[in-house]
Amino acid sequence: MTDIDVIVSEVGLRDGLQNVDQVLDIATKKRWIAAEAAAGVSEIEVGSFVNYQLLPQMADTGELVAFAKEIEGLTVAALVPNARGAKAAIEAGVHKVSIPVSASETHSKKNVNRTHDQMIDEVRNIRSMIDALPEQERPYFEAGIATAFGCTMEGHVPQATVVSLAERLIEAGAEEVGLSDTTGYANPAMIRRRIRAVHAAVGRDRLTGVHLHNTRGLGLANAAAALEEGITTLDSSLAGLGGCPFAPGASGNIVTEDLVFMLEAMGLKTGIDIERLVAVRELLKEGLPDEPRYGFIPDAGVPIGWQASLGEP
Numbered sequence: 001m002t003d004i005d006v007i008v009s010e011v012g013l014r015d016g017l018q019n020v021d022q023v024l025d026i027a028t029k030k031r032w033i034a035a036e037a038a039a040g041v042s043e044i045e046v047g048s049f050v051n052y053q054l055l056p057q058m059a060d061t062g063e064l065v066a067f068a069k070e071i072e073g074l075t076v077a078a079l080v081p082n083a084r085g086a087k088a089a090i091e092a093g094v095h096k097v098s099i100p101v102s103a104s105e106t107h108s109k110k111n112v113n114r115t116h117d118q119m120i121d122e123v124r125n126i127r128s129m130i131d132a133l134p135e136q137e138r139p140y141f142e143a144g145i146a147t148a149f150g151c152t153m154e155g156h157v158p159q160a161t162v163v164s165l166a167e168r169l170i171e172a173g174a175e176e177v178g179l180s181d182t183t184g185y186a187n188p189a190m191i192r193r194r195i196r197a198v199h200a201a202v203g204r205d206r207l208t209g210v211h212l213h214n215t216r217g218l219g220l221a222n223a224a225a226a227l228e229e230g231i232t233t234l235d236s237s238l239a240g241l242g243g244c245p246f247a248p249g250a251s252g253n254i255v256t257e258d259l260v261f262m263l264e265a266m267g268l269k270t271g272i273d274i275e276r277l278v279a280v281r282e283l284l285k286e287g288l289p290d291e292p293r294y295g296f297i298p299d300a301g302v303p304i305g306w307q308a309s310l311g312e313p
């Protein structure tokens with residue numbers, strides 16, 4: 001992926017679908033994965049290894065991992081809430097394991113029923129599990145710091161809390177931390193400050209990705225600010241599916257289609273064909289006809305001659 005400047009990581013199959021009441025059939029999910037990969041998306045979070053009685057939308061994650069791994073060049077990621085989920089993800093053969101650890105302890109208890117100390121223990125257990133594998137079989141292990149910019153239950157989350165948690169997660173064995181605007185509280189200035197603070201604490205190579213929501217319309221502005229601080233991986237969701245069950249009114253993740261257009265229009269290579277990406281939305285229209293689909297580029301189209309401005313002056 002040396003020809004890619006920014007990795008756009010599709011999380012709609014996990015963060016999007018887990019917030020949709022309807023269970024999308026696995027055939028449509030496979031078509032979605034295949035179509036996005038064909039459009040040039042290089043990383044897809046295909047689901048999560050959770051309690052499927054609570055999230056039946058994720059019950060086919062293992063089968064989706066097996067399917068996605070057959071697609072050459074695609075990084076297959078999955079979210080896990082604990083060591084038990086990580087064990088299942090590792091057995092399925094994911095390339096990347098991500099565990100959410102909320103900076104807001106109130107949110108952590110509601111989301112995964114664990115305190116910060118308990119989540120640090122989970123991270124240590126997962127690290128031991130991964131280290132026990134042959135080196136070539138070890139998945140990349142990331143800890144995403146959820147509610148890193150604010151929480152609907154606690155309100156303001158101090159920057160010092162986020163930095164301290166990042167340090168503890170790296171010490172416990174996460175190869176990298178990510179910052180997640182789970183509840184849509186971030187703004188560009190806060191994005192810059194907190195990325196800089198975490199970079200200073202754990203190193204720039206230990207924070208390369210952010211997960212942003214468009215709850216208050218600042219998703220793309222926040223993404224642009226993150227890029228200015230050296231972030232090279234941005235999560236997004238096709239048609240902006242997603243949200244947070246503890247953030248009422250949240251409109252979901254930033255729209256993959258709009259994000260890709262913004263990046264390409266800025267002269268940054270994503271490796272993604274925007275027109276082929278927009279066409280993938282038809283699968284959601286068929287499979288989830290009653291679910292809102294967001295995005296400006298799908299409605300307005302790309303501007304005529306937009307690529308002519310690349311490399312100005």
